[in-house]
Amino acid sequence: xxxxxxxxxxxxxxxxxxxxxxxxxxxxxxxxxxxxxxxxxxxxxxxxxxxxxxxxxxxxxxxxxxxxxxxxxxxxxxxxxxxxxxxxxxxxxxxxxxxxxxxxxxxxxxxxxxxxxxxxxxxxxxxxxxxxxxxxxxxxxxxxxxxxxxxxxxxxxxxxxxxxxxxxxxxxxxxxxxxxxxxxxxxxxxxxxxxxxxxxxxxxxxxxxxxxxxxxxxxxxxxxxxxxxxxxxxxxxxxxxxxxxxxxxxxxxxxxxxxxxxxxxxxxxxxxxxxx
Numbered sequence: 001x002x003x004x005x006x007x008x009x010x011x012x013x014x015x016x017x018x019x020x021x022x023x024x025x026x027x028x029x030x031x032x033x034x035x036x037x038x039x040x041x042x043x044x045x046x047x048x049x050x051x052x053x054x055x056x057x058x059x060x061x062x063x064x065x066x067x068x069x070x071x072x073x074x075x076x077x078x079x080x081x082x083x084x085x086x087x088x089x090x091x092x093x094x095x096x097x098x099x100x101x102x103x104x105x106x107x108x109x110x111x112x113x114x115x116x117x118x119x120x121x122x123x124x125x126x127x128x129x130x131x132x133x134x135x136x137x138x139x140x141x142x143x144x145x146x147x148x149x150x151x152x153x154x155x156x157x158x159x160x161x162x163x164x165x166x167x168x169x170x171x172x173x174x175x176x177x178x179x180x181x182x183x184x185x186x187x188x189x190x191x192x193x194x195x196x197x198x199x200x201x202x203x204x205x206x207x208x209x210x211x212x213x214x215x216x217x218x219x220x221x222x223x224x225x226x227x228x229x230x231x232x233x234x235x236x237x238x239x240x241x242x243x244x245x246x247x248x249x250x251x252x253x254x255x256x257x258x259x260x261x262x263x264x265x266x267x268x269x270x271x272x273x274x275x276x
């Protein structure tokens with residue numbers, strides 16, 4: 001499951017950003033602070049503070065924490081931090097990001113690029129840099145930061161059980177150049193060593209592949225719900241119907257059986273790294 005998207009998917013000045021901005025401005029004025037003074041206390045320029053208040057820029061978590069402290073908001077701003085963070089994602093991905101963040105099980109089949117949860121910063125930046133039409137630099141950096149933040153799923157408690165089946169073509173495609181690919185292969189090996197993560201490779205040499213219809217993600221929530229997420233050309237769909245989810249679960253089981261085992265896959269990635 002990835003959060004690639006075009007700039008048009010982000011609509012500044014609306015939704016949670018507008019609500020946060022109004023609250024921020026109200027609290028700042030109640031505290032008797034002008035934007036230059038407030039900016040000096042939080043480490044941001046008056047122009048950036050204005051953008052936050054007008055809902056035109058997404059405030060980072062560190063700013064929200066500091067603003068809450070400086071303004072004596074007693075957690076009012078911090079309570080919105082999670083929703084504000086989701087505004088970093090393209091609109092089509094936000095529901096999936098929310099489900100992913102609390103999942104107890106996560107299973108990904110990838111055929112186009114390395115799954116976002118496994119990407120290095122350099123690889124992610126290269127992926128977003130290839131979007132057409134191109135993303136503004138600020139939006140691109142927000143997308144990269146949001147993608148890396150998703151990887152906290154591997155260290156949070158309880159840690160979800162995760163598995164990834166990656167088509168070999170993904171590991172051969174030098175997105176960002178050979179050095180970026182080499183760093184990405186190292187990252188896959190590193191994450192693959194975690195006890196809660198299994199990575200498998202689907203070799204191009206296989207004469208059977210149940211995943212030709214494209215990539216998808218399976219999510220299991222702490223309430224026991226099973227959900228599937230499918231995305232093609234920035235058009236996504238979250239499946240909750242049992243028949244649709246069961247069909248993809250069955251397909252994923254077949255894919256895992258057709259792919260290299262996790263141990264074979266790690267050896268395969270090591271071999272590719274030596275050749276990169």
